[in-house]
Amino acid sequence: MPSSSNRPPLVITCGEPAGIGPEVVAKARALIGDVPFFALGNPDHFAGHGVAIRVIDAPHQATLDALCVLPHDIPGPAVPGRPDPRQAAGVISAIARGVDYARTGVASGVVTAPINKKALKDGANFPHPGHTEYLAALAGDVDVVMMLACSELRVVPATIHIAIDQVPAELTPTALETVLRVTHAGLRRDFGIKVPRIAVAGLNPHAGEGGTMGRQEVDWIAALVAKLAPELGCFGPLPADTMFHAAARSNYDAAVCMYHDQALIPIKTVDFAGGVNVTLGLPHIRTSPDHGTAFDIAGHGLADPTSIVAAIHMAWDMAARRSRVGAAAAT
Numbered sequence: 001m002p003s004s005s006n007r008p009p010l011v012i013t014c015g016e017p018a019g020i021g022p023e024v025v026a027k028a029r030a031l032i033g034d035v036p037f038f039a040l041g042n043p044d045h046f047a048g049h050g051v052a053i054r055v056i057d058a059p060h061q062a063t064l065d066a067l068c069v070l071p072h073d074i075p076g077p078a079v080p081g082r083p084d085p086r087q088a089a090g091v092i093s094a095i096a097r098g099v100d101y102a103r104t105g106v107a108s109g110v111v112t113a114p115i116n117k118k119a120l121k122d123g124a125n126f127p128h129p130g131h132t133e134y135l136a137a138l139a140g141d142v143d144v145v146m147m148l149a150c151s152e153l154r155v156v157p158a159t160i161h162i163a164i165d166q167v168p169a170e171l172t173p174t175a176l177e178t179v180l181r182v183t184h185a186g187l188r189r190d191f192g193i194k195v196p197r198i199a200v201a202g203l204n205p206h207a208g209e210g211g212t213m214g215r216q217e218v219d220w221i222a223a224l225v226a227k228l229a230p231e232l233g234c235f236g237p238l239p240a241d242t243m244f245h246a247a248a249r250s251n252y253d254a255a256v257c258m259y260h261d262q263a264l265i266p267i268k269t270v271d272f273a274g275g276v277n278v279t280l281g282l283p284h285i286r287t288s289p290d291h292g293t294a295f296d297i298a299g300h301g302l303a304d305p306t307s308i309v310a311a312i313h314m315a316w317d318m319a320a321r322r323s324r325v326g327a328a329a330a331t
């Protein structure tokens with residue numbers, strides 16, 4: 001069955017074959033009736049989940065009634081929980097190929113199934129700590145932001161995949177200003193929020209408690225947030241421990257946090273199943289489920305596809321929004 005939409009399909013990169021990525025991609029096809037997409041990978045890796053697989057030769061052949069897979073060279077079987085180093089290069093190049101489709105308009109956006117960072121480093125010396133940094137490099141070292149979003153909360157870690165003892169050094173006024181600007185632009189462009197409200201977390205307990213528990217807040221974070229407030233709608237720094245309960249969440253559209261776990265713990269607690277990871281600042285759309293490769297359950301048929309289903313819907317909605325705005329601008 002062809003899609004009724006004029007927009008090109010989404011491309012889904014296979015991620016780590018030994019993880020739950022191929023399983024949730026296949027399950028997503030069975031659950032999503034209205035969004036055209038195709039997977040890039042080894043067709044054999046997607047089999048066994050009760051979903052018909054159709055091997056296609058070109059992206060435009062993607063249909064809704066089967067999981068369409070455009071073959072990508074990732075040799076050997078997928079052995080659950082046991083990444084094969086020979087597959088790492090193909091997993092990486094599939095991401096670059098998917099991005100190329102999205103950038104050239106062959107695909108409406110790219111949805112990435114989870115990679116195992118260590119497997120890619122071990123197998124192909126992957127130099128990036130995650131998709132986000134790799135996608136920024138593929139786009140020409142643009143400034144990107146990792147956002148995780150669910151219906152109740154959006155969070156942005158200002159520093160991403162770095163050790164906790166590196167956070168204070170990486171968290172500079174320039175870096176935080178860039179994160180706030182990219183977040184503000186992304187909320188407007190991709191979430192349709194005309195006047196975003198951005199809460200900024202402190203770095204230290206109690207947002208530093210007036211400099212008695214850390215000085216970054218009094219030395220520069222408060223001044224930077226105040227300076228940017230009229231333009232970006234930001235406020236803070238707020239004590240991180242009290243900014244994520246339901247009443248507090250109603251005051252903002254996104255929370256910019258200072259480090260990975262400060263941002264990701266609340267959202268994965270509020271909605272682990274439905275959270276979506278979206279990269280803001282790229283020239284193309286990219287979303288991903290919020291979970292990883294889950295080697296502990298791979299191959300058992302237990303993987304919940306809710307997050308990748310949400311990621312596919314979010315990418316498709318963003319593509320629709322961008323094409324509506326583009327069409328309106330052209331008239």
Ligand SMILES: NC(=O)C1=CN([C@@H]2O[C@H](COP(=O)(O)OP(=O)(O)OC[C@H]3O[C@@H](n4cnc5c(N)ncnc54)[C@H](O)[C@@H]3O)[C@@H](O)[C@H]2O)C=CC1
Pocket residue numbers: 020024113114115116117118131277288289290291292293294295296297302303304305306307
């Ligand atoms: N976008 C990406 O490529 C991401 C990749 N990762 C990578 O995944 C690997 C494993 O990371 P972990 O921290 O163990 O997180 P994880 O999300 O893979 O697993 C954490 C726990 O949640 C469970 N779980 C995860 N997804 C599930 C699903 N869809 N249905 C049911 N249960 C699910 C797992 O079984 C496990 O017990 C790491 O290499 C990490 O870097 C992690 C997050 C995102």
Ligand SMILES: NCC(=O)COP(=O)(O)O
Pocket residue numbers: 129130131132133264277288
């Ligand atoms: N914890 C989030 C995560 O690891 C996802 O990172 P990325 O691969 O999307 O950069």
